[in-house]
Amino acid sequence: MLEISKVSYSYGGNSVFSEVSLSVAPGAFYFLTGPSGSGKTTFINLCAGSLIPEIGSISVFGEETKNMTNYELAKMRRRLGIVHQECEFLDHLSIEDNIILPLSLAGLDSIKERANVLELMKWVGLYSKSKVKPQELSGGERQRAALARAVIMSPDIILADEPTGNVDWEMSQRLLQLLVELNKMGKTIFISTHDLSLVRLAKSYVKARTIRISDLQLSQAGADL
Amino acid sequence: MRFLFMLWKAFFNNPDHLQVVPNTGFTKWLTTFTAGAMSFLAVVALAFSLICSDLSNDWGESLKNSSLRLSAPTDLLEKQTKVALAILEQTSGVKSARLVGIGAKKKLLEPWLGVDFPLEAIAMPALIEIRETEAGVDYEGLRLRLSAELPSAILDNHAEWRRPIEVVSKLVSQLGMFTVILIMLSSIAMVTMASNAALSANVKVLRVLRLVGAFDAFIVTSFVRIFTLRIFLGSLAGTVCAGIVLLLIPTFSENLGILDVVSLEIKDTIYIACVPFLFAIISIFATRNAVKFSLKRLV
Numbered sequence: 001m002l003e004i005s006k007v008s009y010s011y012g013g014n015s016v017f018s019e020v021s022l023s024v025a026p027g028a029f030y031f032l033t034g035p036s037g038s039g040k041t042t043f044i045n046l047c048a049g050s051l052i053p054e055i056g057s058i059s060v061f062g063e064e065t066k067n068m069t070n071y072e073l074a075k076m077r078r079r080l081g082i083v084h085q086e087c088e089f090l091d092h093l094s095i096e097d098n099i100i101l102p103l104s105l106a107g108l109d110s111i112k113e114r115a116n117v118l119e120l121m122k123w124v125g126l127y128s129k130s131k132v133k134p135q136e137l138s139g140g141e142r143q144r145a146a147l148a149r150a151v152i153m154s155p156d157i158i159l160a161d162e163p164t165g166n167v168d169w170e171m172s173q174r175l176l177q178l179l180v181e182l183n184k185m186g187k188t189i190f191i192s193t194h195d196l197s198l199v200r201l202a203k204s205y206v207k208a209r210t211i212r213i214s215d216l217q218l219s220q221a222g223a224d225l
Numbered sequence: 226m227r228f229l230f231m232l233w234k235a236f237f238n239n240p241d242h243l244q245v246v247p248n249t250g251f252t253k254w255l256t257t258f259t260a261g262a263m264s265f266l267a268v269v270a271l272a273f274s275l276i277c278s279d280l281s282n283d284w285g286e287s288l289k290n291s292s293l294r295l296s297a298p299t300d301l302l303e304k305q306t307k308v309a310l311a312i313l314e315q316t317s318g319v320k321s322a323r324l325v326g327i328g329a330k331k332k333l334l335e336p337w338l339g340v341d342f343p344l345e346a347i348a349m350p351a352l353i354e355i356r357e358t359e360a361g362v363d364y365e366g367l368r369l370r371l372s373a374e375l376p377s378a379i380l381d382n383h384a385e386w387r388r389p390i391e392v393v394s395k396l397v398s399q400l401g402m403f404t405v406i407l408i409m410l411s412s413i414a415m416v417t418m419a420s421n422a423a424l425s426a427n428v429k430v431l432r433v434l435r436l437v438g439a440f441d442a443f444i445v446t447s448f449v450r451i452f453t454l455r456i457f458l459g460s461l462a463g464t465v466c467a468g469i470v471l472l473l474i475p476t477f478s479e480n481l482g483i484l485d486v487v488s489l490e491i492k493d494t495i496y497i498a499c500v501p502f503l504f505a506i507i508s509i510f511a512t513r514n515a516v517k518f519s520l521k522r523l524v
């Protein structure tokens with residue numbers, strides 16, 4: 001469902017990685033690891049269609065991002081749950097409205113869905129903050145809200161860039177729990193992280209695969225740790 | 226047709242989506258004020274230009290004719306009038322010559338003498354209206370002949386002082402039109418800059434909307450709706466202010482007796498009423514291009 005083949009990317013001549021290939025299996029749980037600056041964010045942005053590879057190809061749900069129109073890219077993103085490293089929101093809307101935004105855009109903002117949103121907010125521990133504006137949240141709260149927004153459309157793949165970057169260990173565990181649960185529901189999880197203890201913990205719940213960008217450039221698929 | 230559909234979509238087809246574009250911030254007042262100020266200037270310039278062009282038309286029309294005045298005792302007047310008409314008939318360049326009746330005279334003098342003035346009671350000079358052909362009348366020749374045959378006749382040649390007035394008022398109204406065009410062009414520039422400025426304060430909104438899967442068309446429409454509403458309301462306020470100022474001018478000039486000439490005709494008010502809509506259309510295109518451009522550059 002996510003096919004990366006021989007992708008090279010560079011920012012104005014500064015190569016980030018070259019000839020990266022990976023085939024993401026449906027329903028699997030992936031950790032993308034690597035040192036800062038190794039290109040994790042770039043990789044996720046390529047998968048989300050925010051960046052288009054110059055060399056190589058990326059196909060999502062069987063279609064190459066290179067060939068998609070903006071309209072098709074938007075439709076594709078509705079089937080992806082994307083969490084960016086710097087969790088951005090619409091600052092003039094409440095957290096609840098921000099989380100419901102993808103539904104609203106898809107014309108699915110209903111009372112029943114609102115109830116589900118509150119349920120979801122309870123789960124990520126933001127129930128009491130539903131009417132609060134994004135800029136009044138802490139870094140960890142923002143990440144939880146961003147994850148809630150990413151899963152609201154019940155996407156097939158969740159692409160998350162450092163989703164536990166700003167939260168303490170206890171909250172990391174809770175977020176992981178949520179991701180594991182989503183994985184058990186059949187969703188593909190693809191997250192980047194530098195937190196190896198989180199990776200270890202995940203492996204006690206699910207069969208998670210760890211991928212290093214440097215490895216992807218040499219061999220084909222990610223080896224199990 | 227596609228444009229009308231777009232217009233309709235932008236303003237009336239607002240599904241119960243969340244308000245994705247923030248309707249706050251200093252850029253809101255920046256755009257509204259800019260639109261208002263530019264509209265005010267545009268309306269004032271437009272009004273003066275229209276007034277001048279009306280004036281030049283009016284004067285051109287009413288001064289097209291020259292006239293011949295004959296003063297004589299009542300019994301002689303009729304005879305002299307006949308002679309004058311006969312002379313005029315023989316003069317080349319005279320299209321028609323007509324004796325002005327008492328009713329028309331009354332109307333002519335009404336602004337000075339009032340409605341009820343008993344014009345019949347006083348000895349009035351006879352007034353002959355002369356219409357010229359395109360070629361024009363040889364006034365020197367006519368004047369010479371009249372001085373010989375009808376010394377009491379006074380020939381008023383309006384053309385002599387009509388020409389410079391026409392030239393000047395045409396120049397002024399052309400200058401006014403030039404100003405209007407300049408103001409409109411700078412309005413386009415200002416509105417474009419204002420919507421670009423407002424947009425760069427909202428790049429984050431564009432990024433978030435892209436992230437959550439908003440279609441570009443939806444993003445464009447959302448921005449166009451908010452920005453155009455701002456521009457339209459600002460422009461409407463500027464136009465109304467300018468309109469009030471223009472309405473006050475004839476009240477001041479009432480004592481000058483030129484009330485009719487410096488006020489706007491109905492077709493002029495229609496032109497002026499178009500200004501806010503023109504600004505709205507400028508805004509639709511400016512915002513649309515600005516959003517599309519920003520989306521293209523977005524990572």
Ligand SMILES: Nc1ncnc2c1ncn2[C@@H]1O[C@H](COP(=O)(O)OP(=O)(O)OP(=O)(O)O)[C@@H](O)[C@H]1O
Pocket residue numbers: 011016034035036037038039040041042043085
């Ligand atoms: N917009 C950009 N323009 C130019 N260079 C960039 C840009 N974004 C990233 N880079 C460069 O590309 C490389 C990879 O960046 P990237 O953000 O993908 O790394 P990362 O693995 O996500 O790092 P971190 O763990 O710190 O988030 C870095 O060297 C960075 O300097």
Ligand SMILES: [Mg+2]
Pocket residue numbers: 040041042085161
């Ligand atoms: Mg990163």
